[in-house]
Amino acid sequence: MASGADAAAAGVAALGISGDGEWAEACPPLRRNLRLLAPDEVELAKMLLNEGQKHLFEHWPEPGVDDDKKRGFFDQVRRLNSNYPGGLVSYIQNAKELLADSKAGKNPYDGFTPSVPSGEVLTFGDDNFVSLEAAGVKEARNAIFVLVAGGLGERLGYKGIKVALPRETTTGKCFLQHYIESILALQEASCKMAEEDGCHKKIPFVIMTSDDTNALTIKLLESNSYFGMEPSQVKMLKQEKVACIADNDARLALDPNDKYKIQTKPHGHGDVHSLLYSSGLLEQWKSEGRKWVLFFQDTNGLLFNAIPSALGVSATKGYNVNSLAVPRKAKEAIGGITKLTHVDGRTMVINVEYNQLDPLLRATGHPDGDANCETGYSPYPGNINQLILELGPYTEELKKTHGAISEFVNPKYTDSTKTAFKSSTRLECMMQDYPKTLPPSAKVGFTVMDTWLAYAPVKNNPEDAAKVPKGNPYHSATSGEMAIYKASSLILRKAGAQIADPVVDTFSGQEVEVWPRITWSPRWGLTFKDVKEKVHGYSSVSQRSTLSINGRSIFLEGLSLDGTLIVNAVDEAEVKLTGHVQNKGWTIQHVDYKDTSEKEEIRIRGFKFEKVEQLEVNYTEPGKHSLSA
Numbered sequence: 298m299a300s301g302a303d304a305a306a307a308g309v310a311a312l313g314i315s316g317d318g319e320w321a322e323a324c325p326p327l328r329r330n331l332r333l334l335a336p337d338e339v340e341l342a343k344m345l346l347n348e349g350q351k352h353l354f355e356h357w358p359e360p361g362v363d364d365d366k367k368r369g370f371f372d373q374v375r376r377l378n379s380n381y382p383g384g385l386v387s388y389i390q391n392a393k394e395l396l397a398d399s400k401a402g403k404n405p406y407d408g409f410t411p412s413v414p415s416g417e418v419l420t421f422g423d424d425n426f427v428s429l430e431a432a433g434v435k436e437a438r439n440a441i442f443v444l445v446a447g448g449l450g451e452r453l454g455y456k457g458i459k460v461a462l463p464r465e466t467t468t469g470k471c472f473l474q475h476y477i478e479s480i481l482a483l484q485e486a487s488c489k490m491a492e493e494d495g496c497h498k499k500i501p502f503v504i505m506t507s508d509d510t511n512a513l514t515i516k517l518l519e520s521n522s523y524f525g526m527e528p529s530q531v532k533m534l535k536q537e538k539v540a541c542i543a544d545n546d547a548r549l550a551l552d553p554n555d556k557y558k559i560q561t562k563p564h565g566h567g568d569v570h571s572l573l574y575s576s577g578l579l580e581q582w583k584s585e586g587r588k589w590v591l592f593f594q595d596t597n598g599l600l601f602n603a604i605p606s607a608l609g610v611s612a613t614k615g616y617n618v619n620s621l622a623v624p625r626k627a628k629e630a631i632g633g634i635t636k637l638t639h640v641d642g643r644t645m646v647i648n649v650e651y652n653q654l655d656p657l658l659r660a661t662g663h664p665d666g667d668a669n670c671e672t673g674y675s676p677y678p679g680n681i682n683q684l685i686l687e688l689g690p691y692t693e694e695l696k697k698t699h700g701a702i703s704e705f706v707n708p709k710y711t712d713s714t715k716t717a718f719k720s721s722t723r724l725e726c727m728m729q730d731y732p733k734t735l736p737p738s739a740k741v742g743f744t745v746m747d748t749w750l751a752y753a754p755v756k757n758n759p760e761d762a763a764k765v766p767k768g769n770p771y772h773s774a775t776s777g778e779m780a781i782y783k784a785s786s787l788i789l790r791k792a793g794a795q796i797a798d799p800v801v802d803t804f805s806g807q808e809v810e811v812w813p814r815i816t817w818s819p820r821w822g823l824t825f826k827d828v829k830e831k832v833h834g835y836s837s838v839s840q841r842s843t844l845s846i847n848g849r850s851i852f853l854e855g856l857s858l859d860g861t862l863i864v865n866a867v868d869e870a871e872v873k874l875t876g877h878v879q880n881k882g883w884t885i886q887h888v889d890y891k892d893t894s895e896k897e898e899i900r901i902r903g904f905k906f907e908k909v910e911q912l913e914v915n916y917t918e919p920g921k922h923s924l925s926a
């Protein structure tokens with residue numbers, strides 16, 4: 298059998314490349330190593346030299362030294378080349394253009410004037426909301442959920458994957474479990490509503506991961522039996538990283554720890570579109586008669602409060618694109634949904650990212666930039682990056698674009714000459730930029746809901762959260778958990794229960810409202826109508842109480858709770874909660890975020906529960922039951 302080097306040499310001859318590699322004259326270390334390379338590697342090497350990348354080889358020693366590493370280098374180049382539409386040549390050329398624009402300070406929205414768009418503004422619990430929720434639940438069996446979870450969450454500084462974090466620590470259920478249980482509850486409710494048409498649909502659930510998150514995400518699913526979902530319903534798509542760029546000439550950066558590797562970084566959540574396109578799933582879903590693709594992010598514990606009504610808006614308004622939004626505080630780190638009108642008459646409704654909204658407004662006659670208006674909020678609704686796309690038009694669009702999303706670059710320059718970077722950069726893309734390529738005829742809308750109902754992400758570590766300007770949301774593990782209790786309390790209030798007012802407390806420098814710690818499983822209260830049907834009579838929950846409801850048919854019928862009550866029931870058990878439950882309950886203990894004796898997921902939220910006393914009841918038998926304390 299021929300050795301690798303022999304085969305490579307034969308490949309060089311077969312390609313008609315002159316044996317002494319004259320083409321590599323400009324880079325003697327590469328030229329001396331050519332005989333190690335296979336034919337396709339020679340082509341890749343030529344491409345790199347043509348694109349001004351000879352520095353990648355200049356430190357290469359003579360053949361015989363580190364040969365495996367040199368081949369490993371080309372393995373990586375091959376991967377980077379095949380994972381980017383148009384290969385590395387396109388990547389480098391796109392980078393050169395975007396870097397030149399960035400250096401010149403070119404405004405990506407040149408020629409566009411921003412204005413406040415109009416969309417659907419929903420009021421929780423009114424008749425319109427309830428009927429939209431019903432319409433959304435009905436449509437859910439035609440939906441597909443796509444979770445983008447390739448990000449490391451550097452701002453949070455948590456070592457694990459974010460979807461494994463507890464959504465709240467009363468039950469300790471992680472975000473991924475909550476998402477899966479919510480999708481399964483929707484699936485069941487939707488199929489029930491559509492019984493007359495016969496419904497056998499399982500809602501597909503796609504998770505986009507990256508090398509940073511893939512193995513841990515699979516482990517979390519497998520070690521928990523997919524949290525009750527059929528494993529075949531879940532599809533994993535892994536995004537690849539892209540090459541880092543060291544300078545304005547788009548020279549690729551070598552990994553500081555390994556000179557035979559190109560440094561790589563994530564390309565952004567926009568990759569989800571090209572991965573879905575190349576997976577072939579879109580066509581499959583279309584042939585199965587599915588209709589909606591819902592994209593969402595890793596740590597919004599309130600999201601599923603907003604899904605049924607927002608899907609109802611998409612269905613009733615016929616939106617090709619529907620972005621979920623909340624009122625936005627000026628300078629809050631979420632993009633603003635904006636109508637852009639070009640001097641040539643083109644218009645689009647698009648997310649303008651938070652770092653671009655202020656300069657765009659200033660450049661177009663708004664000297665205060667990104668400022669609150671008389672409502673106390675920015676007039677531009679805040680994009681929470683939950684997108685509902687209509688599958689048919691989405692598939693057609695992706696056939697044209699192959700899922701390529703407009704990219705941007707965000708180099709951190711060392712000084713105002715903009716000639717050098719503090720650290721390497723890379724091209725990035727965002728999933729919410731999908732509408733940028735759509736024709737003007739596309740129906741692009743948005744749906745605004747109250748923040749307390751729909752949006753509480755976990756993004757910031759305690760130290761950074763404490764520095765957030767007063768009045769702006771913390772987006773921390775502390776605020777993320779407290780938001781769950783607030784939303785549950787307000788929903789129960791609206792359903793007629795007496796829920797005590799919150800108290801204000803400060804955890805890790807963050808002042809938050811502490812509501813009674815109320816949580817329920819998605820199959821208990823998927824929509825407001827579900828909750829209303831389960832709250833009767835005069836039920837009340839005191840401020841220091843904890844109430845965890847886990848089961849489908851549990852009814853609050855004149856329950857008065859002052860302490861901790863945990864109710865678990867199988868689906869076939871119908872449980873009435875009445876009477877007065879009183880015990881010492883669970884108290885909230887402050888935790889110092891620097892206290893390494895506490896687990897990281899506790900430290901980042903700044904509190905834990907001391908479980909002093911509780912009443913826990915488990916109904917494992919079908920039939921009618923009553924808890925009358």
Ligand SMILES: O=c1ccn([C@@H]2O[C@H](COP(=O)(O)OP(=O)(O)O[C@H]3O[C@H](CO)[C@H](O)[C@H](O)[C@H]3O)[C@@H](O)[C@H]2O)c(=O)[nH]1
Nearest residue numbers: 445446447448563564565566594595631632680681682754
């Ligand atoms: O390469 C990546 C980068 C991120 N993600 C995922 O994308 C989601 C969003 O990431 P971030 O939380 O870091 O997003 P940002 O805070 O930068 O901002 C995004 O989320 C905000 C709302 O939470 C606003 O909507 C904003 O406009 C939007 O870009 C996460 O689920 C993350 O896991 C990936 O899958 N791959």
